[in-house]
Amino acid sequence: MMKTVKIAVTIGALLISSQALAQKAGQTRAEAQAASAKKFRNLDADGNGKGSPTELLAFMTKAAEKRGETMDQAKVDRRLKRLDTDGDGNVSAAELAAEDLAKFDKADVNRNGVLDADEAQ
Ligand SMILES: [Ca+2]
Numbered sequence: 001m002m003k004t005v006k007i008a009v010t011i012g013a014l015l016i017s018s019q020a021l022a023q024k025a026g027q028t029r030a031e032a033q034a035a036s037a038k039k040f041r042n043l044d045a046d047g048n049g050k051g052s053p054t055e056l057l058a059f060m061t062k063a064a065e066k067r068g069e070t071m072d073q074a075k076v077d078r079r080l081k082r083l084d085t086d087g088d089g090n091v092s093a094a095e096l097a098a099e100d101l102a103k104f105d106k107a108d109v110n111r112n113g114v115l116d117a118d119e120a121q
């Protein structure tokens with residue numbers, strides 16, 4: 001009985017930590033930029049270079065489903081508002097990269113361009 005509980009807790013902890021691994025140890029800034037570009041290609045489903053609100057909704061819904069969560073329009077709207085810095089109503093690759101690289105720079109406390117083990121989370 002106790003053993004089962006312990007295993008369940010371990011699995012739960014693993015799931016949580018793998019979800020939190022948005023930033024990987026050893027990742028360089030260039031890799032973060034490449035990952036962002038790849039993410040944008042997934043977001044921009046019709047390949048017109050713009051992530052439309054509809055595409056963002058589909059993209060975020062898919063990501064939420066992977067985590068076993070649901071997505072709502074209000075969340076997507078807030079995300080779009082944050083991402084869309086030039087205010088054209090769409091997300092560009094540059095706008096997405098700006099957010100991703102800002103996250104990277106925030107995590108890269110010692111500014112050496114690589115996420116060290118203690119900086120990755
Ligand atoms: Ca598009």
Ligand SMILES: [Ca+2]
Pocket residue numbers: 083084085086087088089090091092095
């Ligand atoms: Ca925009």
